[in-house]
Amino acid sequence: MTQERINAELSQILNIRYPIIIAPMFLVSNTKMIIAGIKAGATGAIPAMNYRTTEELRTAIQEVKSAVDGPFGINLIVNKSNFTYKEQLAIICEEKVDYIITSLGSPGETIKEAHKAGIKVFCDVTNLKYAKKVESLGADAIIAVNKEAGGHAGNISIKDLVPELKKNCSIPVISAGGVGNGYELKEALELGADGCSVGSLFIATEEADVSEEYKQACVDYGENDIVMTSKLSGTPCTVIKTPYVEKIGTKQNWLERLLNKNRKLKKWFKAFTFMRGMKSLQKAAFSATYKTLWCAGPSIENVKSIRPIKDIIDQLVREYHEEK
Ligand SMILES: Cc1cc2nc3c(=O)[nH]c(=O)nc-3n(C[C@H](O)[C@H](O)[C@H](O)COP(=O)(O)O)c2cc1C
Incomplete structure (x- = not known):
């Protein structure tokens, strides 16, 4: 109807x-x-x-x-x-x-x-x-x-x-x-x-077309499991707090922060961080991997x-x- x-x-x-x-x-x-x-x-x-x-x-x-x-x-x-x-x-x-x-x-x-x-x-x-x-x-x-x-x-x-x-x-x-x-x-x-x-x-x-694991994570996790990470692209992005995300942390480390500020290197470092982050997301989105790095927002609370x-x-x- x-x-x-x-x-x-x-x-x-x-x-x-x-x-x-x-x-x-x-x-x-x-x-x-x-x-x-x-x-x-x-x-x-x-x-x-x-x-x-x-x-x-x-x-x-x-x-x-x-x-x-x-x-x-x-x-x-x-x-x-x-x-x-x-x-x-x-x-x-x-x-x-x-x-x-x-x-x-x-x-x-x-x-x-x-x-x-x-x-x-x-x-x-x-x-x-x-x-x-x-x-x-x-x-x-x-x-x-x-x-x-x-x-x-x-x-x-x-x-x-x-x-x-x-x-x-x-x-x-x-x-x-x-x-x-x-x-x-x-x-x-x-x-x-x-x-x-x-x-x-x-x-x-x-x-x-993303992996069943990614879809199922949207079912299993909820709004309290969403964290912001700046590890992926340099710009903060929401991800599901899986054990892997907990292990790697959500903040850039001191070396990454330093490279991000360096006048000569920051352009290249930002591009490198972006490419590396996108590659990790891509791997996690389409295959079963222990590097469970899945982008989603708090609205997954409603996904059953x-x-x-x-x-x-x-x-x-x-x-x-x-x-x-
Ligand atoms: C997995 C994922 C990937 C996203 N990728 C993009 C993107 O490539 N370009 C863009 O403009 N916004 C992107 N967004 C933001 C969405 O277009 C939209 O603004 C957001 O999902 C709205 O919030 P909601 O997830 O609570 O519905 C993305 C969001 C998610 C959850």
């Missing part, structure tokens, strides 16, 4: 039944998840970084387009750490996805090029100052990443961030972080959010089993419409 629509700005902008983005997740997002999300009435985005080559990115975009009619996006890292930024942007513009989600760095050029191709741009921000900046650059919406989010979380709570951005910005505000059920989705929209970007809840899904995407979206919508 199809449930009642959820009317919010994001549903209007993208012409979808429910204002939910299956958030872009490094290593986790794939075309199957996006197709299932669209079929269930939502939308979804994939990080361009999930594809080794730009041709693989092109094939993925074409695959989603030939499977479903609904809107979807690509997440683009727009700072210097992304060596293939220009090629990725060119392919996205050629293939014409519905929206780009920018993270890290200044999105000015991306917005200009995307708009020429008729593509909307939603920009990740964690505070008002940056929100005003992307608004002045012409962003179509803000993705307000709060401190409850998985991945590179912000440091302002959803209750403070969404109303502040709504009050001071005139473009739509999509809230990212801390939505693990339909009641929390409703709370976010009641705070003024025009839609929600939901990540962690969708890791333990049948459509995700590995399910199809449609079940999760149906539940979010059912709970949203329920009288509490």
Whole structure:
């Protein structure tokens, strides 16, 4: 049975039944998840970084387009750490996805090029100052990443961030972080959010290609098991506190901190840390390994089993419409 629509700005902008983005997740997002999300009435985005080559990115975009009619996006890292930024942007513009989600760095050029191709741009921000900046650059919406989010979380709570951005910005505000059920989705929209970007809840899904161990960890662990680590990319990131994470610790050691500060070496050391961190995450995400290093946010508290995407979206919508 199809449930009642959820009317919010994001549903209007993208012409979808429910204002939910299956958030872009490094290593986790794939075309199957996006197709299932669209079929269930939502939308979804994939990080361009999930594809080794730009041709693989092109094939993925074409695959989603030939499977479903609904809107979807690509997440683009727009700072210097992304060596293939220009090629990725060119392919996205050629293939014409519905929206780009920018993270890290200044999105000015991306917005200009995307708009020429008729593509909307939603920009990740964690505070008002940056929100005003992307608004002045012409962003179509803000993705307000709060401190409850998985991945590179912000440091302002959803209750403070969404109303502040709504009050001071005139473009739509999509809230990212801390939505693990339909009641929390409703709370976010009641705070003024025009839609929600939901990540962690969708890791333990049948459509995700990550290892069963990673999915099961999202079932077995809860919000109190999430810690921030700066060991992975240099930028703090949420991970599940497995025995392995406890063993290696979550802070950079004195040598790493020293190299991070050295004027001549820091650029190279940061790039090295990033590559090393991403490799470790990749190994842990796809194979059974004793180095259990899994990225997830506190919303995994709500994950009780590995399910199809449609079940999760149906539940979010059912709970949203329920009288509490
Ligand atoms: C495993 C994982 C990987 C992520 N990778 C990315 C990424 O590549 N790019 C990005 O912009 N955000 C990334 N995020 C953040 C999500 O897009 C989204 O903001 C976040 O998941 C929302 O919080 P939630 O997990 O509580 O739903 C990631 C989050 C998780 C949990």
